[in-house]
Amino acid sequence: xxxxxxxxxxxxxxxxxxxxxxxxxxxxxxxxxxxxxxxxxxxxxxxxxxxxxxxxxxxxxxxxxxxxxxxxxxxxxxxxxxxxxxxxxxxxxxxxxxxxxxxxxxxxxxxxxxxxxxxxxxxxxxxxxxxxxxxxxxxxxxxxxxxxxxxxxxxxxxxxxxxxxxxxxxxxxxxxxxxxxxxxxxxxxxxxxxxxxxxxxxxxxxxxxxxxx
Numbered sequence: 001x002x003x004x005x006x007x008x009x010x011x012x013x014x015x016x017x018x019x020x021x022x023x024x025x026x027x028x029x030x031x032x033x034x035x036x037x038x039x040x041x042x043x044x045x046x047x048x049x050x051x052x053x054x055x056x057x058x059x060x061x062x063x064x065x066x067x068x069x070x071x072x073x074x075x076x077x078x079x080x081x082x083x084x085x086x087x088x089x090x091x092x093x094x095x096x097x098x099x100x101x102x103x104x105x106x107x108x109x110x111x112x113x114x115x116x117x118x119x120x121x122x123x124x125x126x127x128x129x130x131x132x133x134x135x136x137x138x139x140x141x142x143x144x145x146x147x148x149x150x151x152x153x154x155x156x157x158x159x160x161x162x163x164x165x166x167x168x169x170x171x172x173x174x175x176x177x178x179x180x181x182x183x184x185x186x187x188x189x190x191x192x193x194x195x196x197x198x199x200x201x202x203x204x205x206x207x208x209x210x211x212x213x
Contacts, residue, residue, distance in 0.1 A: 001135040003212055003213075005133055006115070006133060007134070007135065008118075008124075008133070008135075009023075009118045009119070009134075009135045009137065010118075010119050010124025010128060010135070011118065011124070011137045011139060012123075012124070012136075012137070012138050012189075012190070013138070013139035013140070014140045014141060014165075015164065015165055015169065015172075016150045016165055017145070018139070018196055019120060022204050023119075023120040025205045026209075030116070033118075034118045035108070035119045036120040036122075037120070037122060101179050104122055109127065112128065112131065121172075125189045125190060126179070135191055135212065136190045136191045137191070138184075139196060140196070141195060141196045145197045146161075148161075192208070192211055194207065
């Protein structure tokens with residue numbers, strides 16, 4: 001990946017691994033905007049963005065995402081899920097519908113067409129599989145690490161943390177398999193993978209930056 005040209009970095013991560021925080025810190029270091037599930041779903045719901053509406057916006061305005069960011073005040077590398085009501089870490093009980101997946105894909109592709117960015121989740125490794133300047137990252141951790149981190153971050157019991165991990169893992173596995181036809185644990189889908197046990201989030205970010213060069 002060439003960071004001197006327009007790029008997209010996608011991060012697939014296990015819940016409790018700290019992958020989302022790593023993505024945010026990485027985006028900040030690179031001076032680009034960070035996007036994740038809560039942000040994309042928040043955009044869809046708040047501005048009623050579906051495939052048809054996106055096509056209409058494209059017809060009305062060349063580079064609609066740039067104009068959309070200007071009007072809504074989104075950008076400057078500061079976008080986060082706090083802009084929206086969507087709760088970070090929540091997973092739906094049902095898989096995302098085909099129409100929603102298509103809308104999310106269109107939103108992500110239009111974002112990457114006009115700006116460099118870091119994207120967590122949403123099967124980014126698949127959405128941008130043909131992007132000419134794309135770095136694909138996997139962040140994972142051991143079950144004890146993930147459990148302890150969730151307990152500490154959310155002030156919950158060990159049983160509650162393990163239940164969350166089991167549910168989110170199941171939903172994310174189904175999501176990736178349904179829309180990409182592959183496994184999120186197939187290492188052929190990534191350029192680099194990290195196991196974060198024994199490392200800080202900042203150390204992982206520094207290692208990614210060293211890998212980029």
